[in-house]
Amino acid sequence: MSNFxxxxxxxxxxAIALALAATDPSVTLLGVxxxxxxxxxxxxxxxxxxxxALVGRTDVPVYAGQGHALEQxxxxxxxxxxxxxxxxxxxxxxxxxxxxxxxxxxxxDFLIRSMHELNDALTIITTGPLTNLATVLIEDPSLRxxxxxxxxxxxxxxxxxxxxxFSEANISxxxxxxxxxxxxGLDVTMVGLDVTMRSRLHLRDAARWRSGSGTVGAFFADMxxxxxxxxxxxxxxxxxxxxAVICALHPEYFTIxxxxxxxxxxxxxxxxxxxxxxxxxxxNPFTKVCxxxxxxxxxxxxxxxxxxxxx
Numbered sequence: 001m002s003n004f005x006x007x008x009x010x011x012x013x014x015a016i017a018l019a020l021a022a023t024d025p026s027v028t029l030l031g032v033x034x035x036x037x038x039x040x041x042x043x044x045x046x047x048x049x050x051x052x053a054l055v056g057r058t059d060v061p062v063y064a065g066q067g068h069a070l071e072q073x074x075x076x077x078x079x080x081x082x083x084x085x086x087x088x089x090x091x092x093x094x095x096x097x098x099x100x101x102x103x104x105x106x107x108x109d110f111l112i113r114s115m116h117e118l119n120d121a122l123t124i125i126t127t128g129p130l131t132n133l134a135t136v137l138i139e140d141p142s143l144r145x146x147x148x149x150x151x152x153x154x155x156x157x158x159x160x161x162x163x164x165x166f167s168e169a170n171i172s173x174x175x176x177x178x179x180x181x182x183x184x185g186l187d188v189t190m191v192g193l194d195v196t197m198r199s200r201l202h203l204r205d206a207a208r209w210r211s212g213s214g215t216v217g218a219f220f221a222d223m224x225x226x227x228x229x230x231x232x233x234x235x236x237x238x239x240x241x242x243x244a245v246i247c248a249l250h251p252e253y254f255t256i257x258x259x260x261x262x263x264x265x266x267x268x269x270x271x272x273x274x275x276x277x278x279x280x281x282x283x284n285p286f287t288k289v290c291x292x293x294x295x296x297x298x299x300x301x302x303x304x305x306x307x308x309x310x311x
């Protein structure tokens with residue numbers, strides 16, 4: 001059984017990733033921490049509560065995290081985020097509101113407490129900007145010796161970015177935070193565009209989800225169809241955020257290379273994930289990057305998770 005905390009900015013692919021983690025019987029989802037990115041933190045937390053209620057996981061606590069990047073005074077949503085996720089973050093699809101409220105404890109305090117209590121028995125999956133984790137390390141520097149693992153959906157090492165030529169969306173929102181996390185000494189695996197664009201969700205997946213009983217499958221099918229129409233505009237789209245959950249559960253599906261990673265924070269390539277030239281001679285890099293994936297196995301995994309049957 002895997003103990004997960006999911007840190008996310010709940011848009012369409014985050015919602016699918018969250019549903020995978022919440023419905024996989026091998027996962028103990030200890031909590032969800034919200035951040036900004038696809039939507040504001042407040043909207044993302046509300047989306048998270050609603051998605052968890054829809055898939056029958058009202059037992060999972062949800063905590064509100066930081067509202068903007070470390071060195072910014074406010075969050076400014078990318079136009080592309082509004083376009084591909086819709087104004088509500090969930091592809092303009094209506095979802096029954098959860099009666100639950102966000103937990104009173106800060107996401108930062110929940111993360112600090114959980115990391116100390118569980119140590120190497122905890123995996124943190126991030127599918128949004130890394131501001132919450134960077135804030136944890138700033139507020140409690142002792143956690144730089146934490147022995148758990150972090151799986152990050154973000155970055156692009158061997159391919160171009162999706163915000164500009166260099167930068168991937170999650171990293172671009174807070175390059176300073178990503179730099180702190182990547183250089184922290186923690187066990188970090190980057191699941192970037194190098195692999196998330198090799199796996200695809202298709203319109204046939206939406207049809208399969210819709211064919212299930214209840215309203216859950218229809219909700220995810222409607223979201224996926226909107227997302228496909230507003231990303232590639234064909235019959236398929238990339239498996240970004242769900243790939244991080246799958247990598248945390250099945251690293252054997254991926255080709256993972258140990259490399260000393262960092263993030264550029266200045267100049268034209270701000271937000272670019274690169275190998276840290278200062279640490280090229282290190283024999284045991286603590287960061288790793290996924291450079292290839294068995295897309296067939298990822299597709300098979302997605303096929304076994306009966307989102308549409310979770311009522």
